[in-house]
Amino acid sequence: MIAHMTDWIEHFRAAACGLAVAHVWRGHGSALLVELGALTSTTRRDGSPGEPQGEIGLMIEWSWRIEDGRSIVCGSWSDEDLWPPTFAHLLGRTVQNLSMFGRLQEVVLSLAGDLHVASFMTAEGDPAWxxxxxxGPRPVAVGSRSGVIAVER
Structure with missing residues (x-):
């Protein structure tokens, strides 16, 4: 078991770097999901096909943005018509870095071509990523809770 916050950050950085963005999709509301590496098919409870899952995944429930080298391309508050072409532009891009910023840890996924996917919570509570x-046989999920990186149960 990884004990320290920096160990979890390094775990995910090492796992994500070099993987390609394989699938980007919209969850409930404005939730953004970025799937990295080899995809595995999923099935919903009703038996219909679900969204494929990557080896490594990033979910930002809301308050996210996608940046290029000079501006914000779109975000969770943008016109939703901008989302599909921007999501498509991320596909196939290789992960260059995964890092944290802010006193209450937010996440940035940096991709080849100077593109960045960042969480940026603007409401009370914890960052929502x-x-x-x-x-592995036992999937691991971590997020920012009460100012620290914590394992999700």
Missing amino acids: TLFDRR
Whole structure:
């Protein structure tokens, strides 16, 4: 078991770097999900096909933005018509870095081509992101809770 916040950050940085963005999709509301590496198909409770999951995943429930080298391309408060072409532009991009910023940890996924996916909570409570590592027999999920990186149960 990884004991320290910096260990979890390094775990996900090492796991994500070099993987390609394989799937980007919209969850409930404005939730953004970025799937990295090899995809695995999923099935919903009703038996219909679900969204595929990557080896590593990033979910930002809300208050996210996608940046290029000079501006914010779109975000959770942007016109939703901007989302699909921007999501498509992320596909196939290789992860260059995964880092944290802010006193209450927010996440930035930096991709080839100077593109960045960042969480940026603007409401009370905790930042609303989760990282998933689905490579092993027991998937691991971590997020920012009460100012620290914590394992999700």
